[in-house]
Amino acid sequence: xxxxxxxxxxxxxxxxxxxxxxxxxxxxxxxxxxxxxxxxxxxxxxxxxxxxxxxxxxxxxxxxxxxxxxxxxxxxxxxxxxxxxxxxxxxxxxxxxxxxxxxxxxxxxxx
Amino acid sequence: xxxxxxxxxxxxxxxxxxxxxxxxxxxxxxxxxxxxxxxxxxxxxxxxxxxxxxxxxxxxxxxxxxxxxxxxxxxxxxxxxxxxxxxxxxxxxxxxxxxxxxxxxxxxxxxxxxx
Numbered sequence: 386x387x388x389x390x391x392x393x394x395x396x397x398x399x400x401x402x403x404x405x406x407x408x409x410x411x412x413x414x415x416x417x418x419x420x421x422x423x424x425x426x427x428x429x430x431x432x433x434x435x436x437x438x439x440x441x442x443x444x445x446x447x448x449x450x451x452x453x454x455x456x457x458x459x460x461x462x463x464x465x466x467x468x469x470x471x472x473x474x475x476x477x478x479x480x481x482x483x484x485x486x487x488x489x490x491x492x493x494x495x496x
Numbered sequence: 497x498x499x500x501x502x503x504x505x506x507x508x509x510x511x512x513x514x515x516x517x518x519x520x521x522x523x524x525x526x527x528x529x530x531x532x533x534x535x536x537x538x539x540x541x542x543x544x545x546x547x548x549x550x551x552x553x554x555x556x557x558x559x560x561x562x563x564x565x566x567x568x569x570x571x572x573x574x575x576x577x578x579x580x581x582x583x584x585x586x587x588x589x590x591x592x593x594x595x596x597x598x599x600x601x602x603x604x605x606x607x608x609x610x611x
Contacts, residue, residue, distance in 0.1 A: 415597045435597070
């Protein structure tokens, strides 16, 4: 079966760096997605990792270790607007492209 | 601009009534999905469709129905059989392929409240 774990909440300070972890169990690994979701809004795509290692996109980076079933999202130079939920998701069901989502990590950025 | 639209943004309904949520996309995506989001829970898949005139149940399909008569449209009906329909409903779409995984893109959502 599929299972995803993320911390429920995190707090960080403006200008700092924060790491949001995600562990997963899935049969037939086919990549891992990170989405950002502000309160009351739709999730927006941040990153997709299918190979091991770190991928950087501006202030946001995402890391994947397939052997450990582990990923993290790294946010640098935190801004108040980064306060949001961060959702980890993995595909399942082969060519159906279905996703299973974690419950999300609610990040609060404080001044 | 290409994107996914959902209407209405807020919807109120009385118990015992059916209600239909609209989802339209102009991204030319083959696949469309409906999710439900409740506080403290992840997104849960209700129905999905990979091609016109075909759709499949997701993990929590009971009390819901869908249709896919056009590639661009995937309306969701919340029936009176759904025991706890108050939730945030999200529609998504993506390309599909046998050998690749494609990103799902989401509409703005409809918040349904049953009074």
